[in-house]
Amino acid sequence: MxxxxxxxxxxxxxxxxxxxxxxxxxxxxxxxxxxxxxxxxxxxxxxxxxxxxxxSDKIPPKPELIGHRGAPMLAPENTMMSFERSVACNVTAFETDVQISGDGVPFLMHDHDDFFLRTTDAKHKFAGRDFNKSGKLTLEELQDLNAGDWFLKTDPFYTVSQLSPEEKEMATNQTVPSLVQLLDLAQEKNISILFDLKNENGTNDTNIVVETILMSGIDPRLVSIFWLPPTQRSDVKKSAPGFKQYYNNISDMKKEGGTSLNLKYNSLNTDELRQLGLENITVNLWVVNESWLFSLLWCTGVSSVTTNSCHRFQKMTQPDWTxxxxxxxxxxxxxxxxxxxxxxxxxxxxxxxxxxxxxxxxxxxxxxx
Incomplete structure (x- = not known):
């Protein structure tokens, strides 16, 4: 027009x-x-x-919502508060990042190397220590860190003003969770858990994470892996055949007989997304925060989106416009x-x-x- x-x-x-x-x-x-x-x-x-x-006169079902590091607009990312807030959004899965502590325990945190300092008070708590690698800290040391103050101070999504005094108090008392803590919550709420393995030590890290998940007693069907080195994917398939494995490109997925993709939201055009839907391929797109983009992907028929805005998308009953x-x-x-x-x-x-x-x-x- x-x-x-x-x-x-x-x-x-x-x-x-x-x-x-x-x-x-x-x-x-x-x-x-x-x-x-x-x-x-x-x-x-x-x-x-x-x-x-x-x-179109036919709008596909609403994409499922996957909480990106929980609900990071409502609570500090990758903390138990964040994941508990995402439960209220009716997410179908928690998306998180797993690393291994110095004493061999999986814990939740996205940043690594020098960026490890972004979401904790490690520099203040352990003055003089080398934090070049987060794996140098034991789980006890990690859980002694404050993982919430940074959220209130930096207000990364300009949403802190929406929190109540009680929520702000809760946020400032968050610490670094272990993977087991999130597995327990996922099992309690019957919510899937999807994770990126921040693989530092190759096969050993992978084995530790898989063993931890299997020992937790969680239903393997609730567990999905977003990323693994190709050399380790076959090993995980053997030791944990119930895990759902996502691929980051179509060729590898088809080569290995997979049926699930995890891609950035702009990796495929609408025609390609429609074709994958016709082939019954599960497509999750990340990270989707704007309602217009969520609406477009909804109309296209994607299976799910990883989002920081689960509290907003939960309220949507239809795309912004059709x-x-x-x-x-x-x-x-x-x-x-x-x-x-x-x-x-x-x-x-x-x-x-x-x-x-x-x-x-x-x-x-x-x-x-």
Whole structure:
């Protein structure tokens, strides 16, 4: 509609340029070029209908919500408070990051290396210690850290003002959880757990995590792995065949007979996402925080999204906007006809007082349009 309005406004300028052109060839060329552009814009809705998923009478089921490190807009990421807040969002899975402590215990934290200091008070708590690798701290030392003060101080999502005094007090008392703590919560709430293994020591880290999960007693069907080195994926399949494994590219997934993808939200276009849906491939996209993007992916039919905004998306009962073809088609036809009517009026107005040759040219332009 914007393009049609712009062309309609531009048409008067084009008509004037045709009138001012001295050569007949220039008049014809300018008229034809503009006419081709107008026709292309008038007919563009035929392509828009085909490639815009929310222009449909059939909207797929709402994508499932996966809490990205819990509910990090409502609580410090990768803390038990964050995951408990995501339970209230009706998430179907917790997404988290697993690392191994210095004494061989899996714990939850995304950042590694120097960035380990972002979400804890390690620098203050253990002054003079080397924090280049988080694995140098034991679980006891990790759980002695404060993992919530940074959230209140930095307000990463500008949402701290929405928290009650009680919630702020709870946030400031958060610490670094172990993987077992999250497994217990997932089992209690019957919520899946999906994790990235921040693999520092290769196979050993993988074995420790898998063994910890198996010993926890959680239903293996609630466990999914987002990332593993290809050399270790087959080992995990043997030791924990019940785990669901996600792949980060289609070729590896198909090569190994997988059925689940975990990709960045802009990795595939809508046609590719639709095709994967027809092939019964589970597609999870990360990280989706805006309602318009969630709406678009909803219309496309993705299985789930990893999000920081579970509390917002939970309230949505339908995409932000949808329009069926039976509604859209009359709209664009009406807009085209109104534009054509206005252009015709401008052309007839310009014909007044023109020479015979100019009249012929304007008649040609008018007929083409």
């Amino acid at each position: 914007g393009a049609v309005v712009a062309l309609t406004l531009l048409s008067w300028f084009v008509i004037q340029r045709v009138h001012q052109a001295r050569r007949v060839g220039s008049k014809i060329l300018l008229s034809l070029v503009f006419s081709i552009i107008v026709i292309a814009v008038y007919l563009s809705p035929l392509l828009i209908l085909r490639h815009t998923p929310c222009l 329009l069926g073809p039976t509604q859209y088609t009359p709209i664009w036809i009406t807009v085209d006809l109104l534009s054509l009517l206005i252009m015709s009026g401008l052309i007839y107005k310009s014909l007044l007082g023109e020479s015979c040759m100019s009249c012929v040219l304007y008649h040609v332009l008018h007929c083409v349009i």
